Amino acid sequence: DTGVSQNPRHKITKRGQNVTFRCDPISEHNRLYWYRQTLGQGPEFLTYFQNEAQLEKSRLLSDRFSAERPKGSFSTLEIQRTEQGDSAMYLCASSSTSPGELFFGEGSRLTVL
Amino acid sequence: AQSVSQHNHHVILSEAASLELGCNYSYGGTVNLFWYVQYPGQHLQLLLKYFSGDPLVKGIKGFEAEFIKSKFSFNLRKPSVQWSDTAEYFCAVYMDSNYQLIWGAGTKLIIKP
Numbered sequence A: 001d002t003g004v005s006q007n008p009r010h011k012i013t014k015r016g017q018n019v020t021f022r023c024d025p026i027s028e029h030n031r032l033y034w035y036r037q038t039l040g041q042g043p044e045f046l047t048y049f050q051n052e053a054q055l056e057k058s059r060l061l062s063d064r065f066s067a068e069r070p071k072g073s074f075s076t077l078e079i080q081r082t083e084q085g086d087s088a089m090y091l092c093a094s095s096s097t098s099p100g101e102l103f104f105g106e107g108s109r110l111t112v113l
Numbered sequence B: 001a002q003s004v005s006q007h008n009h010h011v012i013l014s015e016a017a018s019l020e021l022g023c024n025y026s027y028g029g030t031v032n033l034f035w036y037v038q039y040p041g042q043h044l045q046l047l048l049k050y051f052s053g054d055p056l057v058k059g060i061k062g063f064e065a066e067f068i069k070s071k072f073s074f075n076l077r078k079p080s081v082q083w084s085d086t087a088e089y090f091c092a093v094y095m096d097s098n099y100q101l102i103w104g105a106g107t108k109l110i111i112k113p
Helices: none
Strands: A005-007 A010-013 A019-024 A031-037 A044-050 A053-057 A065-068 A075-079 A088-095 A108-112 B003-006 B010-014 B019-021 B023-026 B031-038 B045-050 B056-058 B064-068 B073-078 B087-095 B101-103 B107-112
Touching: A005 A088, A010 A019, A019 A088, A019 A108, A031 A075, A044 A065, A044 A075, A053 A065, A075 A088, B003 B087, B003 B101, B010 B019, B019 B107, B023 B031, B023 B087, B031 B064, B031 B073, B045 B056, B045 B064, B045 B073, B073 B087
Parallel strands: A010 A108, B010 B107
Antiparallel strands: A005 A019, A019 A075, A031 A044, A031 A088, A044 A053, A065 A075, A088 A108, B003 B023, B019 B073, B023 B073, B031 B045, B031 B087, B056 B064, B064 B073, B087 B101, B087 B107
C-alpha cells in the first residue's frame, strides 16, 4: 500500500501524559498537513510542512502541541500534558503540487481519560 | 473572515432520489474548490475538484458539482443516489491567500434502501 500511513490508529491515555503520533506520507509528496477532527465538524488545520520546513501553524494550537518532519519524510505530532479536550481524531494528509488536493491517512484517534 | 458553509448537516434520502448538497464560501479572490467524502469507517478521500475552466465538473461515482462564481457556490449533485452513497460529505475551499484548505462542517447523507 502506497497511501498515507498513520500510527497508532488509536491511543488511550490519562490526562497529563504525553502522546506522539507518526505519519508516513506518500513518498513523492513534499507537502504534509496535520488536522484535528471532532464529531460533527470538518477537519481543523493544525500545521503544514513543505519538505522539512514547517511553514504554517494554527494560532489555535497551544504550546503543548509540536510537530516535526525531519529530512522531509515522515512526520510526528506530539501532544504534551494531554487534556480531555485533546480527545479527537488526528489526521495526516500529504499532497504534491495541486493546492488543496490532499491524500489522507486513516487517522489516529486519541482518547484522554 | 474566510469561511465555508454547508447548508444541511443531515440529509436522508431514498435510493434513486436526486441529491443536491449546498456549499457556499466567503472569499473574493481566486479559489480551488473540492468535495471530499468519508465513507463509514474509511478515510477522507477526494470526490471531485475545480481549479479552472468548465464550471461543471464531474467526479467519481456519478457525482458532479457546479461552480457559480457570482453566488460563491459549489453545490454537489447526483441524479440518482444509491445506498452505497451513505457517507459524510465535506466541501473545502483552497484560497490563494494562504496554504490552507477551509472546510465546511460536513453533511451526513443517509440513503435508505
